[in-house]
Amino acid sequence: MTTLQKDKIKGLFYGQAIGDALGVGSEFLSKKQVNVFYPNKLTTYSQIIRDSFRKQWKIGEWTDDTDQFLCICDSILKTKSVDEHAFAKELYAWAQESPVDIGITVYSVVSHPNFLENPYKCAKEVWEDSGREAAANGAIMRTSILGAYEFWDYEKVISNTKKIAKVTHWDPRCVGSSIITTLLIAKLINENKTLSLRDIIEIGDKYDNRMIYYIELATQNKISNLYLDEEGVIGYTLLALSAGLWAYFHAKDFESGLISVINEGGDADTNACIAGSILGAKFGYNSIPTHLIDGLKNKKLLEKKLNDFMKLL
Numbered sequence: 001m002t003t004l005q006k007d008k009i010k011g012l013f014y015g016q017a018i019g020d021a022l023g024v025g026s027e028f029l030s031k032k033q034v035n036v037f038y039p040n041k042l043t044t045y046s047q048i049i050r051d052s053f054r055k056q057w058k059i060g061e062w063t064d065d066t067d068q069f070l071c072i073c074d075s076i077l078k079t080k081s082v083d084e085h086a087f088a089k090e091l092y093a094w095a096q097e098s099p100v101d102i103g104i105t106v107y108s109v110v111s112h113p114n115f116l117e118n119p120y121k122c123a124k125e126v127w128e129d130s131g132r133e134a135a136a137n138g139a140i141m142r143t144s145i146l147g148a149y150e151f152w153d154y155e156k157v158i159s160n161t162k163k164i165a166k167v168t169h170w171d172p173r174c175v176g177s178s179i180i181t182t183l184l185i186a187k188l189i190n191e192n193k194t195l196s197l198r199d200i201i202e203i204g205d206k207y208d209n210r211m212i213y214y215i216e217l218a219t220q221n222k223i224s225n226l227y228l229d230e231e232g233v234i235g236y237t238l239l240a241l242s243a244g245l246w247a248y249f250h251a252k253d254f255e256s257g258l259i260s261v262i263n264e265g266g267d268a269d270t271n272a273c274i275a276g277s278i279l280g281a282k283f284g285y286n287s288i289p290t291h292l293i294d295g296l297k298n299k300k301l302l303e304k305k306l307n308d309f310m311k312l313l
């Protein structure tokens with residue numbers, strides 16, 4: 001592995017965690033509210049307002065998105081492979097510890113009595129029960145790590161992502177949006193190259209043609225045109241994909257891209273996990289401001305997991 005590749009993988013890990021920990025500061029706020037609470041924009045952990053929702057986390061602490069990212073990491077470290085049952089076991093153990101937040105889809109699937117034996121059957125059942133409508137962002141928020149594992153083999157990246165996304169999220173939009181994220185991350189790490197809009201549309205179209213609209217939405221110059229805080233759409237996997245792709249297409253550097261996404265409100269921690277991991281892989285760890293790295297509450301844990309993951313690679 002080259003020094004540049006190592007820096008990009010480190011950037012991906014930190015970008016994920018930083019986006020999550022800073023994004024919680026505007027999570028579930030409308031853009032109007034974000035402007036009121038953070039008139040000079042939310043840019044650092046110490047600004048995060050201490051309302052009853054945000055008080056559940058300590059300043060600089062990441063949320064369920066990165067917890068589940070680390071569940072994937074742990075399952076890979078233990079089995080030296082990507083295995084749906086090993087991940088299901090990690091996710092189940094995490095859910096048993098009563099985390100502060102857990103998405104409705106993840107909760108429903110993990111609570112199913114057969115989850116550990118047959119996670120796919122449970123995920124499919126929950127999706128069928130929703131009238132095949134449920135397409136939440138709970139898979140895309142955690143899967144970016146799969147862009148780094150076996151990053152040199154794109155077919156493997158696709159099958160690994162599919163395996164892990166489907167443990168809880170059966171909808172093709174959830175699988176497809178996770179795969180777009182991991183593929184563009186893998187390409188950044190492997191070749192330091194970006195995927196074109198056409199390439200991305202082609203991938204999305206294979207999973208669900210409703211993805212095309214949200215991929216094209218990300219080409220808008222102004223991030224406000226994405227309406228990331230729109231009621232009823234918040235939490236949708238394709239909106240999270242749009243946020244990540246917007247950063248991928250438009251951000252000039254890690255910090256400005258991440259700050260733009262976070263200050264739009266909506267499901268900001270998740271949107272920022274995706275944007276952060278992509279930007280980390282694009283611009284590298286060395287481009288991330290020190291205060292955002294050092295302010296992470298559980299930096300030591302992240303560093304340990306990253307080092308173990310690197311050794312395995």
Ligand SMILES: [Mg+2]
Pocket residue numbers: 063064065101269270
């Ligand atoms: Mg979260």
